[in-house]
């Protein structure tokens with residue numbers, strides 16, 4: 018728990034959350050020393066209901082990529098509500114088609130049609146359904162410890178921690194292979210009975226292990242060789258976070274299907290998108306009612322998404338992302354030199370970052386000390402040695418400097434705790 | 449996209465939001481550039497100045513074409529002066545390194561302003577853009593140019609060429625930016641932004657006033673209204689040549705140009721003759737009336753004549769002048785609010801007023817500057833030092849040019865004033881700086897001051913740099929990729945990853961690595977499953 022005392026109001030609120038909302042999750046955070054209840058939010062700041070300010074480098078996986086309540090998004094949403102609502106999903110809709118056109122241009126090549134959902138998981142389901150229809154095959158290959166969301170097909174494709182819980186694992190249809198292992202991938206595809214490989218461009222919840230050189234291009238080639246599609250899950254790697262608009266562009270591949278979520282909504286209005294190459298979007302012609310959802314592609318969300326893309330396409334964004342990621346690289350490297358027996362590595366692609374701690378579940382105490390020092394970053398559920406560290410793409414120079422200063426302090430404290438040094442010594446975070 | 453959606457997306461914040469991003473990028477660039485060393489700054493400044501110099505002629509023509517103001521040939525000269533000329537003028541000065549003042553036990557550390565917001569005029573568009581960028585680069589500042597809308601194209605072209613050259617020479621990304629579609633609300637928004645460190649405003653009074661009231665530190669240059677006093681001790685032929693040369697330079701578009709000649713009665717006729725010989729046309733009384741009407745008939749100065757040639761102005765009014773005419777002289781009886789022709793005229797029309805004696809000459813000159821141009825410039829043609837001194841002490845101008853063309857001389861060309869296209873008008877002009885603006889006005893110095901007690905010895909700073917052993921500076925050009933250490937195969941792959949071009953084919957090395965990585969990954973997984 019944070020050094021600061023909880024107000025009675027907060028204590029009462031947390032009690033109610035346990036009572037009415039989600040006892041397991043609420044208790045988990047209390048035990049982890051992160052008693053965060055988010056009240057106001059602005060730019061890259063969260064304010065706890067007791068008023069404490071936190072720099073947000075979790076961003077809900079990039080949802081708040083351009084900051085919380087970006088003023089241009091607030092404006093476009095306000096303007097939109099003067100004229101639109103979610104819309105009627107049966108008809109051609111002004112906002113939906115406009116965004117689809119913009120995405121086709123942004124994604125490049127013959128990535129062409131956009132199918133909408135209201136969240137990432139739903140979009141993953143759409144992508145898998147689309148691939149299955151296109152290839153008339155059922156099998157899907159994904160990465161061991163991948164995370165694609167919790168809807169039916171998405172959860173089946175992800176790590177079994179979540180699929181088994183609800184008896185949703187389907188091992189005969191969903192094959193897992195280790196990341197960065199081309200031979201395993203080839204073995205899985207060889208029989209030509211796979212509809213698609215689904216890949217987070219950089220697996221987020223697994224702690225952002227980076228694709229090794231040539232890995233993604235080779236996987237793409239393998240899918241071509243063995244008659245499968247390549248689905249890029251760009252939910253966390255899209256929208257300039259890797260330094261390019263789409264992570265796959267950074268790695269020089271051209272997927273068959275792209276899944277976009279989180280940040281495209283600006284955190285303001287739920288929306289997710291699946292962009293499909295022309296040849297594989299057959300069901301849209303065969304039976305255009307084949308997939309639908311009342312809230313998929315809500316038109317207010319489309320407006321917000323278009324504005325988000327507009328902001329990210331401005332010429333200043335790219336150098337800004339470069340500055341932020343360069344400064345983080347050099348600043349964190351300096352910190353690593355100070356605590357080299359604890360903070361041992363930086364996984365980075367642009368502002369997609371994982372910080373490695375050579376200690377069992379080492380990212381958890383770091384998370385706690387960051388929290389106490391005014392920074393919110395989350396450990397990787399599927400590899401808790403790694404802290405997910407996700408600065409926003411529009412952070413200012415001053416804020417980045419402040420962030421590094423706080424990170425240095427927190428890592429020092431976490432190290433002291435783990436190594437049994439100093440006042441906090443002793444508490445263990447065993448695996 | 450369809451019109452309905454486009455309309456919904458086109459809120460007010462679109463423009464200001466884009467401008468805020470420019471400012472934010474400028475902050476990044478400034479933070480990085482502030483730590484560059486002298487040699488790097490010199491390289492960058494030189495590269496930018498050469499790029500600007502190379503475009504001096506073509507952009508001079510482009511400026512005349514776009515604005516309709518001035519003379520391309522003269523603009524070219526100004527562009528050259530403001531690029532290579534400014535570089536040469538300051539190349540031996542150092543605004544980047546510490547200075548040790550051992551006898552005072554003081555060390556001075558240069559601290560750049562940060563983000564300079566520069567408003568540039570339509571009258572001297574390209575050279576002012578060049579000039580302000582040169583100043584910013586020399587002093588390790590980032591700069592955002594907001595050109596006058598009438599001159600936005602040529603101004604942007606010049607700025608972008610310098611930006612490209614500066615970045616190629618190693619400057620951080622975004623060090624020079626331009627607002628390509630300036631509008632009033634946008635400029636106001638940027639001027640008030642707390643991200644702006646200092647505003648360098650050149651332009652009409654409203655712009656300069658707005659800069660001063662923005663809440664940000666501002667250095668503004670408003671209008672001038674320079675008197676040119678010629679007393680009985682002057683070399684009349686030389687004075688006439690200088691006045692005509694100055695007043696016709698770039699069709700009188702510099703704010704330092706002479707507004708009205710104030711002539712001592714005893715030499716007035718002779719001076720008029722000499723002015724005529726040098727290319728002046730003395731208007732007849734009815735012609736003076738029509739000139740007054742054409743220039744000021746609408747109340748304010750008719751912008752259509754700004755920077756037009758004497759011949760063109762004459763023909764528009766319907767006055768016949770000799771083809772050699774460079775300047776039209778308009779004799780007037782008095783100066784003040786009841787004589788419009790004694791106001792600032794950014795065209796080669798020059799007032800001419802007679803005064804009985806030196807004392808009257810000084811008070812008439814004071815009167816001219818009372819109307820506009822406080823703190824700006826004045827000229828005197830005289831060989832009497834007492835008169836020169838009395839004039840300088842009385843007239844509210846912060847530079848008094850003696851026996852030289854005022855347009856150029858007040859701007860530091862042909863005099864030893866600092867070469868500048870931004871003239872500080874000081875307290876008289878409600879500005880904080882009263883000198884010709886130069887690089888020194890964009891840097892502050894942190895002063896390390898030791899105790900003056902003799903027992904406290906001064907440290908040895910001689911071999912130190914301010915930024916020693918700093919971590920690599922971000923320059924905004926690439927976003928890093930690294931694998932970390934705990935990731936399988938990371939150590940072997942790191943180098944290859946950096947070398948890999950996006951989409952590059954698998955090298956043999958990578959192919960060989962593949963099996964090795966597979967082995968390690970499998971081992972790890974096996975271990976994981978055993979747990």
Ligand SMILES: Cc1ncc(COP(=O)(O)O)c(C=O)c1O
Nearest residue numbers: 136137138164165166217252253
């Ligand atoms: C890579 C990835 N894909 C898909 C999803 C699922 O998105 P949603 O939570 O919107 O359903 C997530 C969410 O964390 C994700 O990180």
